[in-house]
Amino acid sequence: MTQNIRIHLADDHQLIIHGIQTLLNTISNFEVVGFSLNGKTIFEDVKKNNADILVLDISMPEKDGIEVVKEFAEKGFPCKVIILSSYDDLKLIKEIMDLGVSGYLTKQSAGNNIIEAVYAVANGEEYFCESIREKIFSNATKNNPKLNTYKPNINPLLTEREIEIIILIALEYSGKEISEQLFISTNTVETHRKNIMKKLKAKNTIGIVKYAMNNHLIIS
C-alpha cells in the first residue's frame, strides 16, 4: 500500500483523541489529518481535509455522533465512518449501521482493534470489534436449538466471521436474513460466501452446509 490512509478523529475528550492519534501514528501509512471536539463542524472539517476515514464518538455535546451520521446520510458520505463509542447496545448499533456506517468499535476494544478496523474499512469491508460481533452472532442464533455451542478445531484459513456465516447458512438463513442479523450489507454477505467456498473448495452452498455438519458446527 503506497497511499497513506487519512484519518479524522471526533471525540469530545481530548485525552481519547490524543490516545488514538498516538496509537494510529505507530502505523506508518496511517495519517491523522485532523480532529473535532464536537459534532457541529465535522462535515466541513472532513470535507476540508479530505479524510478517508472518520473515527466518530457518539456522545458529544451540542451535536452527537448519530446526528453527524444522519447529516452524512443526507448530504452524502464524504468519507467512511467508524464509530468508536462505549455504547454496545445492539439496537443502537443497528440503527447506526443502517444509516451507512462502516465499522463499530467499543471503546474497551479500541486499543486492540482500532488499527485492524481502519485497515478493514479502508479495504471496503464492514468491521465490528470482536465483542460486538459475538453479541450480534449470539443474538442472531438466539434460541436456535440446532446451534452447537461447542467449537471444534476447524479449517484455520477461516476467519471468525466466516465461521459465523457458515453456521448461519447451515441454519438455513437466507443471504438477506444474514445481512440483517449481522448488520452487514448483502454484498458483504455474498463476498464472505464466495471467500468461504474458495477456502473450503466447495462448489456451491450445499458444500458449505455439509462442511458445517461434518464439523459439528450445528447439530444435525
Next chain:
Amino acid sequence: MRKTTFRLLLFFLFLINFSQNSFAQKKTLSQSEIINLLKDARTNRITGDYEKSLLKSRVALEHSIKNKSNDLIANSYLVIASNFDELTEPLKALHYYNLGLYYVKKTNNNTLKNQYYNNLGNIYCFDKRQYDKGIYYYKKSLEHSQKVLDRKQIFLTKLNITWAYFDIEKFKEGFPYLEYINKYQSIDGGESTIVALNMLNGMYYSSINNIKKATDSFEKAIVFGTVGNEKSDLSFTYLEYSKFLNKINQPQKAYNSLISYYKITNELNIEEKLVKANVIGVNLEIDHYKREIDKIETNYKLKQHKLIEEQSKNKKIAIIVLFLLICIIIFFYFFVQNIRLKQKNRLKDIQSRIQENIINASINGQELERKKIASFLHDNISSLLSSAGLHLNVYTSINKAQPQEINKTKEILEEAHNQIRNLSHELMPTLLVRFGLLYALEDLCEKTSNSKINIAFNSNIAIKKRYNEDFEMKLYFIIAELLNNIIKHSDANSANIMINEIENILSIDVSDDGKGFIDNKLETNEGFGINQIRARINNMKGEFSINSVLNRGTSISLIIPIAY
C-alpha cells in the same frame, strides 16, 4: 212614691242576694275550716241531726273538691255515707262509699281507709248479704287498722269477720278470728261486744256439737244482752239460740227463743221507723241532694277534664318541642362530626400529599443523581479508561513487546470499563436517551424475556416517538419497576405491556398471568414499591389502578397526561 220605694227595696234585696251569691261562689273555705265543718257534721250525725249533718257535709265536700284535697273529699263522702247508713238507706250509703273510695285510695290515711272498708264490709254482710265481698272488705280494713295499730278497730273487725264466716257456716275459716276475740275481749272489747262474742261462741260450739258449752255461751249472751240492753245483738242471739235448740231437738225452748227474737226485732223496727219519720223531710230532699252532689262532682270533673285536655295539649307541644330539640341536637351532632371528619380527611390528605411530595422529591433527586452519575461515568470515567488503554497499546506497539504486567493492566482496565459501562447503562439506558421511551421499553421487554417468562410489547405509537426527557425517564423506570415486580414475585409465564396514545394521554397496561395477590398485601418493601409508583403517578397527574385476581394474574393500568 210608695211604688218607687218598693222598687228600690226590691232592687237592694236583689243586689244583696246577688252579692251574697257571688260571694259564696267565690270564697273557698280553708282546709281547717272544712275540718271544723266536718267535725260539726259528725256531731250532728251522732246526735241524730241527720239533716244538718248532710247539709254541712255537702258544703264541706264542695269546698274539699275545690281544695283538691283527697283526704277531705273522702272524709266528706264518709260523713254523707254514714248518715245514710244511720238512716238505713244502705244502697245510697253504698253509692257514696264507692264515690269516696276513689279518693281514699289516693291518700295514705290508714284510719280513713280502715273506716271505709269496715263500713263497706258491714253493708255487704248485713244489708246485701254478699258475705264474700263483705269479708274481702273486712280483711282490707284489717290491713289498714293493723298498720295504725288501732287495737279496738282490729278487735271489732275480727269480730265482724268471725260473724260473717259463721253466718255462711264457714266455722273453720272463722275459728282463728274467734280465738283472737276471745283472747282480747277483756282488753279491747266491752259491753257492746260481749253479747256478740258469746253468741259467736255458742254458734261455734253448736257447730262442733258441744251442747253444754254452746248452751252456756248462748245463755251468757242472753244475760249480757238483756242487762246491757243490746237489743240488736240480743235479737240475733235469740235467733241463733233458737236454731241451736231446734237442732238439739228442743222445739219448745226453740219456739220461746224465736218469740223473743221477733219481739225484740219488732221493737227495733219501731225505733227505726221513728228515726225515719224524724228525717222524713230529709228523705224528701235526698234525691235533690244527690243531684246537687253529682252536680258538684260533674262540674269538677268537667273542669278537671278541661285541665287534663289542656295538660295533654301542653304535653303534646312539649313533646313536639322536645322532638325538634332532639332533632336539632342530632343534626348538630352530625354536622360537627361531618366537619371533624372533613378536617380529619383534609389533614390525612395533606399528610399523604406531603408524603407523596417527599417520595417524589426523593425520587426526583434520585433520578437527577442517576442521570448525573450515568453521564459522568459514561462521558468521563469511561473516556479516561479507554484513553489509558490506548496509551498502553501505544506503548506495546512502539516497543514491540508484550510485557505480562502491561497485558494484565490492559485486562483490568477493560474489566473496569465493562463494569462502568454496565453500571452506567443500568442507571440510564442508552436507548432511552437516544431513541426514547417506546424504543427502550421494547428493548427492555426483549432483553427481560427468557425461557421462564415471555414479555410482549404492544403499542400504537411510532417506535421512535419522543416525549419530554423527564417524562420518558419517569415512565420508563415506573414500568421497569412493574416488570421487575412481575419477574420477582408473580411466577408468571407471560406478561404484556401495552402502550397507546389517545388524545394527549398515554394509556399503559401492564399485565401478567401470575399468581396475583389479595389487595393491600402488595410487596411494598421491594425496590420502588407500589406506594412510590402511586406517588409518582399522582405527581404526574395520572391515574393508577390495580386489578388482581388470585391465581389468575394482575393487571395494572396507568393513565397519564403526556408531557412533551
